[in-house]
Amino acid sequence: MTAQDLDALYQEIILDHYKNPLNKGLRDPFEAEVHHVNPTCGDEVTLRVHLTDGKVSDVSYDAMGCSISQASTSVMTDLVIGKSVEEAMSIQASFQELMQGRGNVEPDEEVLEDGIAFAGVAKFPARVKCALLSWMAWKDATAQALADAGTDEETTNG
Amino acid sequence: MDGLLPELEVIRKDFPILERELAGGKPLVYLDSANTSQKPQVVIDTMVDHLERHNANVARAMHQLGAESSEAFESARDKIAAFVNAPSRDEIIFTKNASEALNLVANTLAWARGPLEIGEGDEVVITEMEHHSNIVPWQLLTERKGATLRWFGLHDDGTLDLSDIDSLINEKTKVVSLTWVSNMLGTINPVAEIARKAKAVGAIVVVDASQAVPQMPVDLVELAEAGVDLLAFTGHKVVGPTGIGVLWGRTEILDQLPPFLGGGEMIETVAMERSTYAGIPHKFEAGTPPIVEAVGLGAAVDYLGHVGMAAIRDHEHAITAYALEAMATVSGLTVLGPLDASLRGGAISFELDGVHPHDVAQVLDSRGVAVRAGHHCAKPAHKRFGVQASTRASSYLYTTPGEIDALVEALEYTRSYFKLS
Numbered sequence: 001m002t003a004q005d006l007d008a009l010y011q012e013i014i015l016d017h018y019k020n021p022l023n024k025g026l027r028d029p030f031e032a033e034v035h036h037v038n039p040t041c042g043d044e045v046t047l048r049v050h051l052t053d054g055k056v057s058d059v060s061y062d063a064m065g066c067s068i069s070q071a072s073t074s075v076m077t078d079l080v081i082g083k084s085v086e087e088a089m090s091i092q093a094s095f096q097e098l099m100q101g102r103g104n105v106e107p108d109e110e111v112l113e114d115g116i117a118f119a120g121v122a123k124f125p126a127r128v129k130c131a132l133l134s135w136m137a138w139k140d141a142t143a144q145a146l147a148d149a150g151t152d153e154e155t156t157n158g
Numbered sequence: 159m160d161g162l163l164p165e166l167e168v169i170r171k172d173f174p175i176l177e178r179e180l181a182g183g184k185p186l187v188y189l190d191s192a193n194t195s196q197k198p199q200v201v202i203d204t205m206v207d208h209l210e211r212h213n214a215n216v217a218r219a220m221h222q223l224g225a226e227s228s229e230a231f232e233s234a235r236d237k238i239a240a241f242v243n244a245p246s247r248d249e250i251i252f253t254k255n256a257s258e259a260l261n262l263v264a265n266t267l268a269w270a271r272g273p274l275e276i277g278e279g280d281e282v283v284i285t286e287m288e289h290h291s292n293i294v295p296w297q298l299l300t301e302r303k304g305a306t307l308r309w310f311g312l313h314d315d316g317t318l319d320l321s322d323i324d325s326l327i328n329e330k331t332k333v334v335s336l337t338w339v340s341n342m343l344g345t346i347n348p349v350a351e352i353a354r355k356a357k358a359v360g361a362i363v364v365v366d367a368s369q370a371v372p373q374m375p376v377d378l379v380e381l382a383e384a385g386v387d388l389l390a391f392t393g394h395k396v397v398g399p400t401g402i403g404v405l406w407g408r409t410e411i412l413d414q415l416p417p418f419l420g421g422g423e424m425i426e427t428v429a430m431e432r433s434t435y436a437g438i439p440h441k442f443e444a445g446t447p448p449i450v451e452a453v454g455l456g457a458a459v460d461y462l463g464h465v466g467m468a469a470i471r472d473h474e475h476a477i478t479a480y481a482l483e484a485m486a487t488v489s490g491l492t493v494l495g496p497l498d499a500s501l502r503g504g505a506i507s508f509e510l511d512g513v514h515p516h517d518v519a520q521v522l523d524s525r526g527v528a529v530r531a532g533h534h535c536a537k538p539a540h541k542r543f544g545v546q547a548s549t550r551a552s553s554y555l556y557t558t559p560g561e562i563d564a565l566v567e568a569l570e571y572t573r574s575y576f577k578l579s
Contacts, residue, residue, distance in 0.1 A: 002182035006524040006575075010517075015576070041516060041532040042540070042547050064546050066516035067576075130516065 001124075008120035009127070010067065017071035017114070022078045027060040031145035036137040038129050043069050047137040049145050056080045056088050059138060068118075068127050073134035075114045085142060091115075092139050099128050159559055161476030163469055170556050172198040172461075184526035187564045192341055192369060192505040192552030193530050194394045197458075201397060204457035208450050216449055217423060217440075231449050234456030235439070241459035242376045242389075244406055251405040251412070251442045252452055256368040257291040259390035259405035260335075262442060263364055264295035266415040267333065268302055274332075274362065274414050278304035282333045283326055283361075285310040285318055285347070286542050287340045290535040292366045296335060305332070312542050316343040316495035316502075323355055331361040338370035342536040342550070343495030344478075344502035346370075350384035357385030362411065365389040372396045372554070373474050373503050375467040378406055387411045393451065398458035402451035405442070412438045419444040462555075470555045474504040477553045481506055481562045488569045490578060494543050505552040507534065510569065513576045515549040521575050522549075525568040 030048035037044050043065030050058040059077045063070060076095070080088035095115055098105050103123040107116040121131045163169055170176050173196045178186045188196060208230055214223035216231045239247035253259040267276055276282070282296050286309050300307040308326055311319045327334060334356040338349050353363045363386045370376065371391040378389065388411065393402035407415075417424055417435050421444035426434040435441050462470065479499035485491055490511030496502045510518050519531035530550045533540050540546060551565055 001180075001520075001524050003524055005181070006521065009520065010575070042537060043516075044546070066514035068516070070514075124520075127516070127520070 005120075005123075009124060011117040011120065013075075013114050013117035014067060014071040017074040018067040021070055021074040023059060023061070023074065023081065024063075025060055026062050027058060030058070030060070031148060032141040034137050034141040034144065036133055036140070038065070038069075038133055040129065041066075043130060043133055045069075045073060045134050045137050047134060047141055049138065049141040051085060051142070051145050051149070054085050056083055056085060056142075061134065061137075063134060065133065066127075066130055068121055069130040069133050072118060072131045075118075076135050076138060079113060079115060080138065085146070089139070089142070092135055095135055096132060098122060099132050159476055159480065161472040162559070163465065163473045163555060166473075166556070166558060169465065170558070172200070173556050174199055174202075176556060180526050187525075187527040187561045187568075189551040189553060189557070189561065189565060190528045190530050191372075191554035191557070192395070192503075192550065194400070195372060195397045195554055196556065197397055197399070198461050200461055201399065201454050201457045205399065205450050205454040208453045213450075215446055227449060230453045230456075231447070234452040237456040237459050237463075238404060241463055242371065242378050242406065243380075244378045245382055246409060248438050249406055249409055249412065251407065251439045252447050253390075253403040253405050253442075254401060254448070255394075255403035256366065256390045256392040257403075259392075259403050260291055260364070260366060261295045262405055262418045263335075263388050263390075263407075263415075264299045266418050267362070268299050269416045270414065271416075272414065274411075276300075276303045276305050276332045279330060280305040280332045281308055281328070281330045282306070282335070283308050283310070283331055283356075284334075285336045286312050287316075287318070287343055287345060287347075287536065287539045288335075288337055289341050289366065289368070290537070292335055292337060293538065296333070306330075310336075312343075312539070315497070316340070316345050316543075318345070318347055320348075320352075323352070327352075327355050327359055327361065329359055331356065331359050333362045333364060335364035335366070337366040337368070339367075339373065339503040339505075340495065340536075340539070341369050341505055342507050342534045342539050342548070344505045344507070345495055346502060349386065350381065353381070353385035362387050367391045368395060369503055369505065372462075374471045382408055393455040393458065396455070396458055396462060398455035399451045401448045402455050404455075407438075409438065412442070417444075418442050421445045423447075465555060473555055473557075474553060475499055477557050477559065477562065478502065478504050478506065480559050481551065481553065481565070484562050484566045485569070488566060488573070490573065491569065494545070494548055504554065504557075505550055507548040507550040509545055509548055510572065512578050513572060515547045517576065518549045518569070518572055521572040522565070522568045525564070525571060527565055527568045529565075 030050045033048045045063040047061040212226040214227040216228040239250045356363045372395045388407045394400040424444040492509045494507045515531035
């Protein structure tokens, strides 16, 4: 890899989010908490989601890992908090598509905002998992929260 | 610099990959030899020659090629036995890698009846610095048999804490399994001393020599006298190919262990009701073995033997001492493991304050410097030192002081890239 490749990977935006991560820390209330690990490198994230009336009210986390994984977590929380669950899921899908596109997917800045800075990561297969760790954790936690809510409803109804 | 291989430039020419240019025209600085070593031309040529001229299955082909292939395969066993001074060439078992060798031991011990049988209340002792492949097989064994897994802890300097050796190794101990040289900390462990203790209580002693065999002379006659019963290493770290590993075992232990995999080659005779088994080594080599890989490994140990393992050890020591000194000049850099080169092998794991190991490795790669980043399959050892991951630079017989300078320069560049003051 060349110096240009390196700069394409480590966009200023990524380094900024790495140094000053948004929404960091674990907070109450929350409906689901998950712990995800990248088994190849040991990066870890504990992530909580708080949903109210079909909206992502909060995503809080405690994470350890490289600049790519930390910055990606920060960007993800910034993008999904305040959105409807449906909209946030669609942003998650766009980001995942970008990351798994091997550099052939054109990112949509309207949807991904700061997330487009990760377009360069898609060309480094070893780093894709770093960028996706917290996004997959969020998806998992949200699915759990929705499932629990469904169960509660059934219980209430039953 | 004292201790370097006198013909280092000639040796480097034996390894064609070292002349490779990476993206952007940068020369390769390969400092990931503890992960896998590079291969000399003679290993590549020997394997190509075997495939081009002698390829046939071994021990079951009644034709000239079959005889040539069997001869090449079995003479590789002879070469390896001589390389590690095994008491008998039949004690050299070919496996897929060191992990398979260790799993072979842990599994057959789980199936053993009689004196080697492990049951409830028995204990297996390992250390906190083991590679996952010398932890997980023993966890599986102890869980299956209701036995207890215990381990030696580590001192802050990365050496083994032997203060509780008399309580850890006791009359309940059935197996003591430890690494000779740590793949993460670099620490060289007092294998013979621990083996003597284990022998005194009648325990089986297993040594993971994956990082030791590449770096230092190994004398299995001497180790067997100290009490080592079984020893595992892998081909690809001793300038050989992947897909081939070695388990050495004392004949009387191998004879007592039941077979591992069943199939062709490992039998004496087969009837529908029951079978009887071949003697060692074939008893543990079911199926068509990795033939060309074994032949390549034979050429690899011949090559290392020709250079001389004592000379390679001295070279590694000189390079490691130089690297430890040079890396100490990088601010914010902390080496994990012994700082005295005489206590360690050539793998140096470190942390760089403020930059995650992944990012260190990525920036080093942009300068042509290949290192490993992560937990190096030694998560417990990382946890012991309160780190989640580390960066590891590891040298070998082809490493030059100039490459260590390139590493240090690239580390300084990493600090500036991440704007550390």
